[in-house]
Amino acid sequence: MEAGFIKGDSANLPKVDSLMVANFFARNKDFCEAEYRNVKTSLSSRESYGDDAVGYVQLQRGSTSKLCTVKCGVCPEHKVRTKPYSVTVIVDEKNGVIVSARCQDCPASEGGCKHAVAFLMWLPRRSEEPSCTQIECYWKKSQLSKVGTSLKFITSKEIAKSNIPTSSDNAVLNKFIELAAAKEIKNCELIRYMKNSMEDLLWTSMYQLCIKYGVPSSEEFVNKILPLFTPNVLKEVEEKTRNQSENNL
Template identity: 45%
Template structure:
């Protein structure tokens, strides 16, 4: 596995044990990550990559995918690379939204609020308190001038009191206060 930002750094060692007779994954483990005991993202990313590759045509009919990625050549043999060049101009996976739709359905059932993916669904309702966060206000008003932004933002007394109370509660929990 290559690292996200350091494309020339040492690769993470990930092993995968598969029972070919039963067609099941027995284990997947990252050997170079501190979080490997609790389950790390490298092992999961490798597992998802193997799954995606298992759906590809036979390796004899396509270009070898064990070669280093084009992205790893940036800075040495390539000055830069565009997203279109990286993907060869077409998506690498067929358009199958079944997994995505199941995830969204389960996320709605569980009422996920801290999942970025859920925020982009048409029927997502932002929590009133979160809608008052600076991140959301900047996205909503899109003002380039500070004074115009401050003039656009209007809070009710109830909103101010709720934010103050929630902030006070979070600080107490963070610092172990009672």
């Protein structure tokens, strides 16, 4: 933590609303219209990215001015192990104005970068959260930077929080396939996987193999399907799946 700064939490962050953010974008020359309206920046402002990427929030309030400086570390999306980008936002709490938002580490910050956008959209969400008796500290490692450190995998039981009843009744699926065939729907992904054509080799897909040979352990599953993949089958699969970007199979 930098000298003079304190840990950010739900009780001491400056109040920032969406109107303040909109006014900042409208009048700030660093965020030109072509830049902050593009798809990449729109993705940066989404809740699922900002809430996971923002961490180590700290702030400082001037003794004489009404300016509040808020800093954070924004974890890169693709290289989560690297040093987070340092983003600084200055808020005029008296007049309800965002003075500046800048990323210190990104070359694109001269024209307004996505890390500044992510932090700008993160602040209003924290201000809009309902008050509670427990104060949440934001001086902590971002969720995105934890990927691959402690949680290595998740089981299907953990994905489903409740006990979902299972059934072997395929009536709904069969009705769907029947209606799709009647309407000649061919581009549906589900319909493509329902085919079991030797000509298209779809029977070699993991989906079809799991349905037909699914067993409790991976070892048993491999032993079941191994005899199916003869040299001739492997050769045919290789030939029919070339040019992957242009190959539907």
